[in-house]
Amino acid sequence: MELDDIFQKARVHVFNIGKFKRGASVFIPGIGIIVGKSFKADKNLLRHEFGHYLQFKKWGAWKFFRHVAKDSFLSCWRSQRKKYVWYRHCDTWTEWSANLLAWDYFGRPDDWNTCVYPLKVNKTRHGASFPAKLKHLEEELPKV
Ligand SMILES: [Zn+2]
Secondary structure, three states, X not given: OHHHHHHHHHOEEEOOOHHHHOOOEEEEOOOEEEEOHHHOOOHHHHHHXXXXXXXXXXXXXXXXXXXXXXXXXXXXXXXXOHHHOOOOHHHOHHHHHXXXXXXXXXXXXXXXXXXXXXXXXXXXXXXXXXXXXXXXXXXXOOOO
């Protein structure tokens, strides 16, 4: 079962304070996926975070920390600022590529929530394209 697979490979921890209580989540290599109490069985959210685990496994620690973690963190921060109301964190390359990897890993499930965890985004949106030096990674992603 998917959730068991996620729990075994990436480990899920409940950290029920602050933003985690309101749905924030994060994958930290070596630690696992951290979510708030009411989200520990949120299959869609866990599958997304598992996608970040897959990025780490596939692309390695250096690229993960240097590019994925950094860009994802900045994107998340930006999406919460009032002056960036137009900005969508889920469009960021670190996010939709995590979705694609997890969606493919779990056998392309029909119940994938593409509204919240899109598999395809408008690449002209801010931050949606892979950084130039990582374009080769984008080419290796599963095709929708
Ligand atoms: Zn994410």
